[in-house]
Amino acid sequence: MELPVSFLENMKKLLSPEEFNAYLDSYSEERVYGLRVNTNKLTPEEFEKICPFEIKKIPWIDNGYYYSGKDKPAKDPYYYAGLYYLQEPSAMTPAHVLPIEPGDRVLDICAAPGGKSTELAAKLKGKGVLVSNDISNSRAKALLKNLELFGISNAYVISEAPYKLAEHFESYFDKILIDAPCSGEGMFRKEPSVMKSWVEHGNDYFVKLQQEITSYALKMLRPGGMLLYSTCTFSPLEDEQIVSRMLKEDPDLELVEPEWYEGFDHGHPEWSDNNQELTKCVRIWPHRMKGEGHFLALLKKKGESSRLKERQTEKAKMPQELFDFLQTVKKPLALDRLEIRQEKVFVHPDCRRDLKGLRIMRSGLLLGECLKNRFEPSQALAMALRADEYPNVLYLSREDDRVIRYLKGETIDLKDEESVEKGWVLICVDNYPLGFGKAAGGSVKNKYLAGWRWM
Template sequence: MVQNQPTIKSPAAIQANPHVQPGQIPRRSLLTILLMFDQFQSLIGPSEAEPFAQALRGRPAKSIRPRVDRTCQNLPFATAQVPWFPAGLKVTGGLKATGGLNVTAGAVRPGGYLQYAAADYYIQDAASMLPLAMLKLDPDDWVCDLCAAPGGKASAIAERLGTHGFLLANEVIASRLDVLHYTLARTGRANFLVSNSDPQELAVSLAGQFDKVLVDVPCSGQSLVARKQQTQSSFAENHVEHCAARALRILQCALQLVRPGGLLVFSTCTFAIQENEAQVAALLETYRDSLSAGSYPELEPWRSPLLAGCYRLWPHRDDCAGGFAAAIELSDQIEPTNKIAQTKSTRSKTTRDHEAKTRRTQERKPKDRSKLESVEPMLELGEFHLQKLVENHHWLGYEPGAFAFVERFGHRLGHGLQLARIESKRIEPYHGLSMLLPTLFTPAHRIELDTKNAKSYLIGNAIARGPTDESLATPWSVACWNLKPLGWLKAASNRWNNYLPAWARFTSFSDATGDQTAHPQTNAWPSDDEPPE
């Protein structure tokens, strides 16, 4: 819990609400979904209690976010625009192989199609797109996604930044870094670094460095009840208060990362006022001379009635899981302060001790880190159009914006896209290299697979190599489907060996009608639900 939490002087809209008295964060014992509804009467009317409860017992509509460089005109299912984020699409039904007739939207599994394997789209709940609509990205922005895994929002940011823009995708929980790397690799970009730092550490080392900061704080996850990723215990008062205290610490750190004139976008997947509007009110009051609420006229239908700059989505109104987002604009640099008391790290003592020991060990090791003097070994794989660094036998790739960050701050906070590993003159390319945009990397050799062989490849099978196949200068080739990369193959005497990572493989596929019995499931990723934020 945060000690000496500042008194919240709420605006008139909050003060007028009998459930939120001036000078306190609302508290209420919640035993069931219907009982807890009393807390939200300032937000939705009494007649909505039962529809809201029913929506939490059902699964939300599926939605996808197409990659910005893909047209997605021939999707195997019907879609409609997400109103608050037109680049997003809700799945409205399936398309049969003949006749183009719709089938039930719930039967469609977007993660079971070859288009998903080829990174045409990312599966993301429509509510998670709300903070993306509020970021107001410019191509050359430096952006920090402070709680980035599993990477849905981070990948959207990376796609939308230009070559001189930069994304720092930070994730505190080390076990979630693999899925973050995988998701960012699917963008085809190398304009990012992935870090595994406590927000407080970043606030010290990178204060005032970012034009935009997105922080999707760990929360009680009440909107995840419908997706079976949370239980009704997420509405318990003590749990909500614990999450609010943790989020307040993270938000204070996030503010320190934003440069003067920059923007902080804060989001959650919960409905609790304590974790949403009350947090924003506390920050605006504490830093009243430096902060102001953002305004988005185009998002007026979803504006919170409690506080300016805050926006809400509801599962029964908006056909999504539901969520919250707020925007705070900074006029002056936020310095470390005791106005909102510092709290202990969210990591356990055992974890922090282990990390400290690991850092000390790494510091004693000699570092093989430098700009590559010769690109000759890389030519075996293809032609590169990006900066390359080597660190402990790993080749890392950077677009100009990310390279500028590395030149200024080094690799101590993390590293960029892993291109390949070279050890004893043996080269092994990484999956992310195969997925790069053609403007960044042109592979020495490609193999175009038909649909049958593409599915076989994605399951993990080797691909037959005919006797008439040409002799290659390199054994490495990129497997493609519809001229879009899927991953690496390596030539053997009579076959192409499969180098698709295990976590990117499929076990089965959806057919044209969205058969529910056929869908990918590979170590729980990818799946047809957006992974828990």
């Protein structure tokens, strides 16, 4: 791999000769692959018992595992059940470090394709609200799919510029994650194509974006709230110097040193304004750890944060067919926040802000659609359910060839011993939902979402 000459010169200034050579040697090593278990659906220990391929614990991520590049976990039924997210190990660190508590109001401001949002949402455990935003509408569509695949019910998916968010969410969020657009120097080994963008744009282009995003994010952070800033680059211009700028912009901010792992490197004050607090930042180098390059800083805003109690509002009137279906669902749903809009039925998170004027791609959980005297449950609802929260379930083992046929959109036949009632049936692989079908006459008509099908 031929690295840009100017990049190498920059790295020589950051690293000692010995470390610089070790960094170069890391390019001859095979990149590592990681997956993160969806704790919204199962524990890491439960996943270890059923995982069909070889995995090894990532030491600094509670629910993270290495897997071999020879395996294809994205083509496994468990992936389609939302049991894990494929993510580079170092990139798991920011969402792991940000201390999310159930009930928090959380913002992921540069969220697509969803690697960090899915973890933040899982840590919320269905309580509070996640605003998951990406300025790119096309990328936000992938973000929405991943959140729905994970069974997340309390998220807004928005596609807006940071300044528009700040107009609606001033001093609102308990926790904010900024995985900032950056020059991507830490990903050169994983994705060599990133070097082309680096040569074209350099660091200064991204510095301007980072300054803008962080300034608006600070306006949205509540007193007592915490903000996690991260990049996948090595440049101090985009790392320590951006953090130093935030500290000067808001005197109430202070750096918090996260739980330390022996492979981490401290931030370097000498690469910025010599503020010794910058040592509380974290640098991840690919020659020191089994992961790509990353930088993160955890900041807290002084003051006290008061938790809002959930509001109880009047339950919306609903069509009889919707009422009848929901009577069969055991999952607790905040039906006082139910809305029917153009036949689609949603349950909104408890946001308490006027969101008119924002490009909202999803507000909470899409339950399904009210059509002509019937209700059709959604793929999102299927993924948000547990098997024991719906009465009519078809349990299939991972080895059953009908699982793949279902994921491909085919009608599947029932076996004589399978006691499935006529009507809507929840299809599960080893107790984990995949989607809905409609049973009648010894077979199940496929209702798996067309855009999600096995290719």
